[in-house]
Amino acid sequence: MKFYLAIFCSAILLVNFSCASRTSGQQGGIQEGIKGTVSVKEGNFMPGPDQKPGGNTGRVTRRTVYIYAVTTGAQAEGEGPLYKAIHQPLVAKAKADEKGFFQCKLAPGVYSVFTGEDGGMFFASLSNGKGELNPVEVFSKQVTVCNIVVNHKAVY
Structure with a gap:
Protein backbone atom coordinates (compact mmCIF):
# COMPACT_ATOMS: atom_id res chain seq x y z
CA MET A 1 0.00 0.00 0.00
CA LYS A 2 2.87 2.41 0.83
CA PHE A 3 4.35 1.68 -2.60
CA TYR A 4 1.16 2.75 -4.40
CA LEU A 5 0.84 5.83 -2.22
CA ALA A 6 4.40 6.83 -3.15
CA ILE A 7 3.65 6.40 -6.86
CA PHE A 8 0.45 8.42 -6.53
CA CYS A 9 2.28 11.26 -4.77
CA SER A 10 5.02 11.22 -7.41
CA ALA A 11 2.42 11.46 -10.16
CA ILE A 12 0.80 14.45 -8.46
CA LEU A 13 4.17 16.22 -8.29
CA LEU A 14 4.76 15.60 -12.00
CA VAL A 15 1.46 17.22 -12.90
CA ASN A 16 2.90 20.46 -11.53
CA PHE A 17 5.04 20.69 -14.69
CA SER A 18 8.49 20.00 -13.33
CA CYS A 19 10.19 20.98 -16.56
CA ALA A 20 12.59 23.82 -17.10
CA SER A 21 14.95 25.14 -19.68
CA ARG A 22 18.61 25.44 -18.79
CA THR A 23 19.76 28.96 -18.25
CA SER A 24 23.29 30.19 -18.69
CA GLY A 25 25.42 29.16 -15.74
CA GLN A 26 22.86 26.73 -14.34
CA GLN A 27 24.61 23.57 -13.20
CA GLY A 28 23.27 20.10 -12.72
CA GLY A 29 20.38 18.44 -14.40
CA ILE A 30 17.68 15.90 -13.99
CA GLN A 31 18.22 12.29 -13.00
CA GLU A 32 15.17 10.82 -14.76
CA GLY A 33 13.17 12.15 -17.71
CA ILE A 34 13.99 13.63 -21.11
CA LYS A 35 16.37 16.25 -22.44
CA GLY A 36 17.29 17.38 -25.89
CA THR A 37 17.62 20.11 -28.44
CA VAL A 38 15.01 21.66 -30.72
CA SER A 39 16.17 22.76 -34.15
CA ASN A 44 15.55 23.47 -49.79
CA PHE A 45 17.46 20.38 -48.64
CA MET A 46 17.34 18.65 -52.03
CA PRO A 47 20.67 17.37 -53.31
CA GLY A 48 21.93 19.15 -56.40
CA PRO A 49 24.88 20.82 -58.04
CA ASP A 50 24.04 24.18 -56.45
CA GLN A 51 23.93 22.73 -52.92
CA LYS A 52 27.11 22.99 -50.89
CA PRO A 53 27.94 20.02 -48.64
CA GLY A 54 26.84 20.89 -45.12
CA GLY A 55 25.26 24.11 -46.42
CA ASN A 56 21.68 24.37 -45.14
CA THR A 57 21.81 22.42 -41.88
CA GLY A 58 19.09 24.21 -39.92
CA ARG A 59 19.36 26.17 -36.69
CA VAL A 60 18.59 25.70 -33.01
CA THR A 61 15.54 27.53 -31.76
CA ARG A 62 13.38 28.41 -28.79
CA ARG A 63 10.15 26.45 -28.66
CA THR A 64 7.70 25.19 -26.10
CA VAL A 65 7.87 21.41 -25.83
CA TYR A 66 4.64 19.66 -24.85
CA ILE A 67 4.75 16.18 -23.31
CA TYR A 68 1.49 14.24 -23.51
CA ALA A 69 0.46 10.76 -22.46
CA VAL A 70 1.41 8.54 -25.40
CA THR A 71 -0.81 9.64 -28.29
CA THR A 72 -1.82 7.91 -31.52
CA GLY A 73 -2.79 9.66 -34.73
CA LEU A 82 0.86 19.50 -37.70
CA TYR A 83 -2.02 18.89 -35.31
CA LYS A 84 -4.58 21.38 -34.03
CA ALA A 85 -5.60 19.41 -30.92
CA ILE A 86 -4.30 16.51 -28.84
CA HIS A 87 -6.92 14.40 -27.07
CA GLN A 88 -4.70 12.93 -24.38
CA PRO A 89 -3.67 14.31 -20.97
CA LEU A 90 -0.92 16.95 -21.00
CA VAL A 91 1.74 15.61 -18.63
CA ALA A 92 4.25 18.47 -18.73
CA LYS A 93 5.73 21.24 -20.82
CA ALA A 94 9.17 22.79 -21.09
CA LYS A 95 10.70 25.78 -22.81
CA ALA A 96 13.76 25.36 -24.99
CA ASP A 97 16.35 28.07 -24.38
CA GLU A 98 18.27 30.16 -26.94
CA LYS A 99 20.49 27.14 -27.65
CA GLY A 100 17.44 24.95 -28.25
CA PHE A 101 18.07 22.98 -25.04
CA PHE A 102 15.24 21.67 -22.89
CA GLN A 103 14.88 19.12 -20.12
CA CYS A 104 11.99 17.70 -18.16
CA LYS A 105 11.77 15.42 -15.15
CA LEU A 106 9.35 12.57 -15.90
CA ALA A 107 8.41 9.26 -14.34
CA PRO A 108 9.26 6.09 -16.29
CA GLY A 109 6.80 5.47 -19.13
CA VAL A 110 6.07 6.27 -22.75
CA TYR A 111 5.13 9.80 -23.79
CA SER A 112 4.41 11.71 -27.00
CA VAL A 113 6.50 14.86 -27.46
CA PHE A 114 5.29 17.82 -29.55
CA THR A 115 6.52 21.35 -30.17
CA GLY A 116 4.25 24.36 -30.21
CA GLU A 117 4.03 26.03 -33.60
CA ASP A 118 2.36 29.13 -35.09
CA GLY A 119 -1.41 29.28 -34.91
CA GLY A 120 -1.63 27.05 -31.84
CA MET A 121 -0.56 23.97 -33.80
CA PHE A 122 1.45 21.03 -32.45
CA PHE A 123 4.30 19.47 -34.44
CA ALA A 124 5.30 15.79 -34.41
CA SER A 125 6.79 14.24 -37.54
CA LEU A 126 7.66 10.77 -36.27
CA SER A 127 5.54 7.75 -35.43
CA ASN A 128 6.17 4.10 -34.70
CA GLY A 129 4.54 0.86 -35.90
CA LYS A 130 1.75 1.33 -33.35
CA GLY A 131 0.79 4.73 -34.75
CA GLU A 132 2.11 6.56 -31.67
CA LEU A 133 3.19 10.12 -32.44
CA ASN A 134 6.79 10.99 -31.60
CA PRO A 135 6.98 8.39 -28.81
CA VAL A 136 9.73 8.73 -26.23
CA GLU A 137 10.32 6.16 -23.50
CA VAL A 138 11.68 7.14 -20.11
CA PHE A 139 13.42 4.41 -18.12
CA SER A 140 13.96 4.26 -14.38
CA LYS A 141 16.86 6.46 -13.22
CA GLN A 142 17.78 7.43 -16.81
CA VAL A 143 17.52 10.52 -18.96
CA THR A 144 16.36 9.85 -22.52
CA VAL A 145 17.76 12.14 -25.22
CA CYS A 146 14.98 13.54 -27.41
CA ASN A 147 16.30 15.79 -30.17
CA ILE A 148 13.51 17.36 -32.21
CA VAL A 149 13.88 18.65 -35.77
CA VAL A 150 10.97 20.87 -36.76
CA ASN A 151 10.99 20.43 -40.53
CA HIS A 152 7.45 21.00 -41.82
CA LYS A 153 8.71 23.96 -43.90
CA ALA A 154 11.60 21.99 -45.45
CA VAL A 155 11.80 20.29 -48.82
CA TYR A 156 13.87 17.11 -49.15
Whole structure:
Protein backbone atom coordinates (compact mmCIF):
# COMPACT_ATOMS: atom_id res chain seq x y z
CA MET A 1 0.00 0.00 0.00
CA LYS A 2 2.87 2.41 0.83
CA PHE A 3 4.35 1.68 -2.60
CA TYR A 4 1.16 2.75 -4.40
CA LEU A 5 0.84 5.83 -2.22
CA ALA A 6 4.40 6.83 -3.15
CA ILE A 7 3.65 6.40 -6.86
CA PHE A 8 0.45 8.42 -6.53
CA CYS A 9 2.28 11.26 -4.77
CA SER A 10 5.02 11.22 -7.41
CA ALA A 11 2.42 11.46 -10.16
CA ILE A 12 0.80 14.45 -8.46
CA LEU A 13 4.17 16.22 -8.29
CA LEU A 14 4.76 15.60 -12.00
CA VAL A 15 1.46 17.22 -12.90
CA ASN A 16 2.90 20.46 -11.53
CA PHE A 17 5.04 20.69 -14.69
CA SER A 18 8.49 20.00 -13.33
CA CYS A 19 10.19 20.98 -16.56
CA ALA A 20 12.59 23.82 -17.10
CA SER A 21 14.95 25.14 -19.68
CA ARG A 22 18.61 25.44 -18.79
CA THR A 23 19.76 28.96 -18.25
CA SER A 24 23.29 30.19 -18.69
CA GLY A 25 25.42 29.16 -15.74
CA GLN A 26 22.86 26.73 -14.34
CA GLN A 27 24.61 23.57 -13.20
CA GLY A 28 23.27 20.10 -12.72
CA GLY A 29 20.38 18.44 -14.40
CA ILE A 30 17.68 15.90 -13.99
CA GLN A 31 18.22 12.29 -13.00
CA GLU A 32 15.17 10.82 -14.76
CA GLY A 33 13.17 12.15 -17.71
CA ILE A 34 13.99 13.63 -21.11
CA LYS A 35 16.37 16.25 -22.44
CA GLY A 36 17.29 17.38 -25.89
CA THR A 37 17.62 20.11 -28.44
CA VAL A 38 15.01 21.66 -30.72
CA SER A 39 16.17 22.76 -34.15
CA VAL A 40 14.38 24.05 -37.24
CA LYS A 41 15.00 23.23 -40.88
CA GLU A 42 13.34 25.44 -43.48
CA GLY A 43 13.93 25.68 -47.19
CA ASN A 44 15.55 23.47 -49.79
CA PHE A 45 17.46 20.38 -48.64
CA MET A 46 17.34 18.65 -52.03
CA PRO A 47 20.67 17.37 -53.31
CA GLY A 48 21.93 19.15 -56.40
CA PRO A 49 24.88 20.82 -58.04
CA ASP A 50 24.04 24.18 -56.45
CA GLN A 51 23.93 22.73 -52.92
CA LYS A 52 27.11 22.99 -50.89
CA PRO A 53 27.94 20.02 -48.64
CA GLY A 54 26.84 20.89 -45.12
CA GLY A 55 25.26 24.11 -46.42
CA ASN A 56 21.68 24.37 -45.14
CA THR A 57 21.81 22.42 -41.88
CA GLY A 58 19.09 24.21 -39.92
CA ARG A 59 19.36 26.17 -36.69
CA VAL A 60 18.59 25.70 -33.01
CA THR A 61 15.54 27.53 -31.76
CA ARG A 62 13.38 28.41 -28.79
CA ARG A 63 10.15 26.45 -28.66
CA THR A 64 7.70 25.19 -26.10
CA VAL A 65 7.87 21.41 -25.83
CA TYR A 66 4.64 19.66 -24.85
CA ILE A 67 4.75 16.18 -23.31
CA TYR A 68 1.49 14.24 -23.51
CA ALA A 69 0.46 10.76 -22.46
CA VAL A 70 1.41 8.54 -25.40
CA THR A 71 -0.81 9.64 -28.29
CA THR A 72 -1.82 7.91 -31.52
CA GLY A 73 -2.79 9.66 -34.73
CA ALA A 74 -6.43 8.82 -33.97
CA GLN A 75 -6.15 10.77 -30.69
CA ALA A 76 -4.97 13.94 -32.42
CA GLU A 77 -6.86 16.36 -34.68
CA GLY A 78 -5.21 17.38 -37.89
CA GLU A 79 -3.04 15.92 -40.55
CA GLY A 80 0.55 15.19 -39.57
CA PRO A 81 3.02 16.58 -38.97
CA LEU A 82 0.86 19.50 -37.70
CA TYR A 83 -2.02 18.89 -35.31
CA LYS A 84 -4.58 21.38 -34.03
CA ALA A 85 -5.60 19.41 -30.92
CA ILE A 86 -4.30 16.51 -28.84
CA HIS A 87 -6.92 14.40 -27.07
CA GLN A 88 -4.70 12.93 -24.38
CA PRO A 89 -3.67 14.31 -20.97
CA LEU A 90 -0.92 16.95 -21.00
CA VAL A 91 1.74 15.61 -18.63
CA ALA A 92 4.25 18.47 -18.73
CA LYS A 93 5.73 21.24 -20.82
CA ALA A 94 9.17 22.79 -21.09
CA LYS A 95 10.70 25.78 -22.81
CA ALA A 96 13.76 25.36 -24.99
CA ASP A 97 16.35 28.07 -24.38
CA GLU A 98 18.27 30.16 -26.94
CA LYS A 99 20.49 27.14 -27.65
CA GLY A 100 17.44 24.95 -28.25
CA PHE A 101 18.07 22.98 -25.04
CA PHE A 102 15.24 21.67 -22.89
CA GLN A 103 14.88 19.12 -20.12
CA CYS A 104 11.99 17.70 -18.16
CA LYS A 105 11.77 15.42 -15.15
CA LEU A 106 9.35 12.57 -15.90
CA ALA A 107 8.41 9.26 -14.34
CA PRO A 108 9.26 6.09 -16.29
CA GLY A 109 6.80 5.47 -19.13
CA VAL A 110 6.07 6.27 -22.75
CA TYR A 111 5.13 9.80 -23.79
CA SER A 112 4.41 11.71 -27.00
CA VAL A 113 6.50 14.86 -27.46
CA PHE A 114 5.29 17.82 -29.55
CA THR A 115 6.52 21.35 -30.17
CA GLY A 116 4.25 24.36 -30.21
CA GLU A 117 4.03 26.03 -33.60
CA ASP A 118 2.36 29.13 -35.09
CA GLY A 119 -1.41 29.28 -34.91
CA GLY A 120 -1.63 27.05 -31.84
CA MET A 121 -0.56 23.97 -33.80
CA PHE A 122 1.45 21.03 -32.45
CA PHE A 123 4.30 19.47 -34.44
CA ALA A 124 5.30 15.79 -34.41
CA SER A 125 6.79 14.24 -37.54
CA LEU A 126 7.66 10.77 -36.27
CA SER A 127 5.54 7.75 -35.43
CA ASN A 128 6.17 4.10 -34.70
CA GLY A 129 4.54 0.86 -35.90
CA LYS A 130 1.75 1.33 -33.35
CA GLY A 131 0.79 4.73 -34.75
CA GLU A 132 2.11 6.56 -31.67
CA LEU A 133 3.19 10.12 -32.44
CA ASN A 134 6.79 10.99 -31.60
CA PRO A 135 6.98 8.39 -28.81
CA VAL A 136 9.73 8.73 -26.23
CA GLU A 137 10.32 6.16 -23.50
CA VAL A 138 11.68 7.14 -20.11
CA PHE A 139 13.42 4.41 -18.12
CA SER A 140 13.96 4.26 -14.38
CA LYS A 141 16.86 6.46 -13.22
CA GLN A 142 17.78 7.43 -16.81
CA VAL A 143 17.52 10.52 -18.96
CA THR A 144 16.36 9.85 -22.52
CA VAL A 145 17.76 12.14 -25.22
CA CYS A 146 14.98 13.54 -27.41
CA ASN A 147 16.30 15.79 -30.17
CA ILE A 148 13.51 17.36 -32.21
CA VAL A 149 13.88 18.65 -35.77
CA VAL A 150 10.97 20.87 -36.76
CA ASN A 151 10.99 20.43 -40.53
CA HIS A 152 7.45 21.00 -41.82
CA LYS A 153 8.71 23.96 -43.90
CA ALA A 154 11.60 21.99 -45.45
CA VAL A 155 11.80 20.29 -48.82
CA TYR A 156 13.87 17.11 -49.15
